[in-house]
Amino acid sequence: MTTREYLPKLGRVLAGLVLAALAGGAAEKPASLDIEHWQKAFARPDHVPMPADNESTAEKTALGAKLFEDPRLSGKGDVACSSCHQAELSFSDGVDRHTGLDGHPLDRRTPPLWNMAWGLSWFWDGRALSLEAQASGPIENKQEMAGDLESVTRALASDPQIRQAFATAFPEDPAVTRANLMKALAAFERTLVSPETRFDKWVKGDDNALEPDELAGFTLFVGRAGCVACHQGWRFTDEAFHDIGLPGDDAGRGAILGVKAAEHAFKTPSIRERVWSAPYMHDGSLATFEDVVDHYADKVVQRPTLSADLPRHIALSAKERAQLVAFLNTLSSEDPPRPASLPARTIAWGVRTDAVAASTVSQKDRRFTPDAILMKIGEALRILNDDTRTHNVRVDGQGMSFNSDGQNPGDTVTIGFDKPGHYDVICGIHPDMHLSVDVEAAKAP
Ligand code: HEC
Ligand code: HEC
Incomplete structure (x- = not known):
């Protein structure tokens, strides 16, 4: 057990009053900001770094994307990388700790996977030294995928399509090997670059x-709140390991190094596209950005291993906390982004085998185009997400109800109607998108 030592409460209240008195009315205005300096410090790079021995090609990343979603990588053929790393949750899974194969929670939370290409080490404790080396971890981990690479590569090699895809991706070494499997997965992960947001x-x-x-x-983030000491550069991480005073007894980096001073230290996570990947921290113990800011402001567990870069006490008013949260939100897209390298999905619903003349409706710019359509029984309606954001297709009418789940850019839903009448189609994520469908009974030939 760790003991929490709080500053004496009265002392904290007095310190707060003194600070407020000293600051006077100035607390309303942001402190002066060297805009030019910070715009340089947070500028995005213009290319994705990649190792000389695993240059990305379209064929390799396409294979990696397929393998990422392939449950044959697991011992029982039922867990894929994407079971935990889900695209619409910034490649995390929405829970504090994923339930392992033995029914118990894993030791740590599933981290998001955006911008992995720029990493220096991987896992919360940095124990993997390349993305290529990282990938064997979950496959062979008894609680995660419980596969062994020998049988996994054998199973994959028995599929002629996969064999062909490996041969095209690795023309100099056209075989389904452990090394090629790792290279393809890593090449795909390097395509996961978070898109520009309002902050950019x-x-x-x-x-x-x-x-x-x-x-x-x-202004608080790079100033008085001290966040930029660790969350720096366009990805907002120094790639270093810090104890930020979360309760819990996971030794983190300390256990990897065998160094006591590094106990409780974890890798500074990027904070891009984090709106989609709550809860937060290595143990998933903080549910919201508000909780994160409250932690830094007044819940830090005092212990000798605390990072030297962590402010020991930050006085933040309720308004300032809300401003920090507002800023954190600007580092995420307005809808969960989906990388173009993931294969598009097609869904068919109620389509008869003799269906004809599929009319296609587009979902570009948060609008269905056309927004009204007349069809006959036996015809199929095809809805293509040619937008840059994730949508959803809900169809209601004539006692029928259909929900497509997340429909990502590039995905299509094909729908057949077997009763004449009126149907309303909306996007559940952007409900002002509306498509009116009228279905006529088929005329006798
Ligand atoms: C059962 C859930 C689960 C599955 C399946 C899974 N992961 Fe993970 N992944 C995790 C967890 C939990 C961690 C953090 C573990 C740690 O740091 O100790 C992690 C960490 C990672 C990291 C490190 C991220 C970082 O910020 O350092 C990468 C990369 C990764 N996984 C890729 C993959 C790939 C590729 C696959 C498929 C071969 C995969 N994962 C399968 C749960 C999973
Ligand atoms: C001393 C370095 C350091 C400072 C200063 C710091 N952070 Fe962090 N931050 C970290 C580390 C390390 C973690 C992960 C800790 C863990 O999981 O144990 C983290 C986690 C986070 C997370 C959660 C990310 C995720 O995906 O789980 C957010 C959000 C965050 N910090 C925001 C901030 C804000 C806002 C500030 C300023 C008030 C700040 N940080 C100050 C190092 C720092």
Whole structure:
């Protein structure tokens, strides 16, 4: 057990009052911000780094994307990488700790996988030294996929399509080997680059891209709140290991190094696209950004291993906490982004085998085009997500109800109707998207 030592409560209240008195009315205005400096410090790179011995090609990343979703990588053929690393949750899984194969929670939370290409080490404790080396971890982990690479590669090699895909991806070494499997998975992971957000627009010089409260939050982030000591650069991580005073007895980096001073230290996570990947921290113990900010402000467990870069006490008013959260939100897209390298899905619902003349409706720019359609029984309606955001297709009418689940850019849903009448189609994520479908009975030939 760890003991929490709080500053004496009265002392904290007094310190807060003194600070407030000293700050006077100035607390309302963000402290002065060296905009040019920070716009340089957070500028995005113009290319994705890759190792000389695993240059990415379209064939390799396409194979990696397929393997990422392939449950044959697990011992029982029922767990894929994507079972835990789900695209619409920034490649995490929405729970504090995923339930392992023995029914008990895993030791740590599933981390999001955006911008892995720029990493220096992988896992919360940095024990893997390349993305290629990382991938064998979950496959052979008894609680995660419980596969062994020998049988996994044998099973994959018995599928002629997969064999062909490996041969195309690795022309100099056309075989389903452990090394090629790791290379393909890593090449796919390097395509997971988080898209530009409003914050990046601001970095590029668009002064209006951030609201005043968001800019005030950024000013705190790089100033008095001290966050930038560790969350630095365009990915917002120094790639180093720090104890930030979360309760719990996971030794983290300390156990890897055998160094007491590094106990409780974990890798600084990137904080891009994190709106989609709650809960937070290596143990998933904090549910929201508000909880995260409250932790740094007044819940840090005092112990000798605390990072030297962690402010020991930050006085933050309720308004300032809200501003920090507002800023954190600007590092995420407005909808969960989906990388173009993941294969598109097609869903068919109620389509008769003799269906004809599929009319295609587009979902670009948060609009169905056309937004009204007349069909006959026996015809199929095809809805293509040619937008850049994730949608959903809900169909209601004539006692029928259909829900497509998340429909990502590139995905199509094909729908057949077996009763004449009116149907309403909306996107459950953007309900102002509306498509009106009228189905006529088929005329006798
Ligand atoms: C059962 C859930 C589960 C499955 C399946 C799974 N992972 Fe993970 N993944 C995790 C957890 C939990 C961690 C963190 C473990 C740790 O740090 O000790 C992790 C960590 C990672 C990391 C390190 C991320 C970082 O920030 O350092 C990568 C990369 C990764 N997984 C890729 C994969 C790949 C590729 C596969 C498939 C071969 C896969 N995972 C399968 C749960 C899973
Ligand atoms: C001393 C370095 C350091 C400082 C300073 C710091 N962080 Fe962190 N941050 C980390 C580390 C390390 C973690 C992961 C800790 C863990 O899981 O045990 C983390 C986790 C987070 C997370 C959760 C990310 C995720 O996906 O789980 C958020 C959000 C965050 N920090 C925001 C902030 C904000 C806001 C501040 C300033 C108030 C701040 N951090 C200050 C190092 C730091």
